[in-house]
Amino acid sequence: MDYRSSLRDRPVRPAIAPGDIFRSIEESPPETAEPMEKIFADFETKIVPEMTHWQHPRFFAYFPANAAPVSVVAEYLVSAMAAQCMLWQTSPAATELETRIVDWMRQALGLPEGFSGVIQDSASSATLAAVLT
Template identity: 95%
Template sequence: MDNETFRDWSRRAADWGADYRAGLRDRPVRPAIAPGEIFRSIEASPPETPEPMEKIFADFEEKIVPGMTHWQHPRFFAYFPANAAPVSVVAEYLVSAMAAQCMLWQTSPAATELETRIVDWMRQALGLPEGFSGVIQDSASSATLAAVLTMRERALGWQGNKKGLAGQGRLRVYSSDQVHTSIDRAI
């Protein structure tokens, strides 16, 4: 894809996204499909030659979108809303356009320093004391895992990572059967 084609499809994708949001209320919250229906609609073998973007985009609209649960739908009350405020979508596009790898300072200094500043803004907004810090987790699953690992280390006197878990005291986690699936995965 050359730069002009990239520009054109980026605009078309943005227009599609705006139209999608404008008509979201008219879509069903969840698709009325059977398991495997989307899978069977996708060709069993990869294409032998590149397909034009028109075909790829048509497949997206005809095969993928009808099989999606619309998390931003005004009648979606399961789990939690996705982080897809319009400003977030635009920000994600910018991050994706740069193919930013924001895992640590060396891979993206600006992202790390922005996160550090935003966490401090959050501290101030919540009235937490100076010096209180943390990181922004990308999902409930990673946040839960970080919390569980912190609880484990605290319960083991901060020695679980240093000495290993073999021979340590037995640990328990109590929760109801109504917890988020991330709890089971983290444990």
């Protein structure tokens, strides 16, 4: 499956009713391990077509998702390490990388030296930080 190249041709939202996907999944867990080919085939036939496609060019609801190709690669690298990037102590390299990237963004926007910030993980936490500030 080449999800990104087929995205434009998919409907933004599936034409399904609540419970349709639930009923398409086996009622009991498998007794033995399933081959990855079957797992991926189920994913491509039962899950992907029935999702709301946040990266679709005609999706204009909520907040835009962060699945640009570069974000997908970065997320893969982080999840491969199971990194918890909350504090410097939990992930020193991630914290310092974020600090450098924020400074690059400052430079790209033409903001003055000394202007700094942090990257929030969601609109909710960004709103909370703004309210507290």
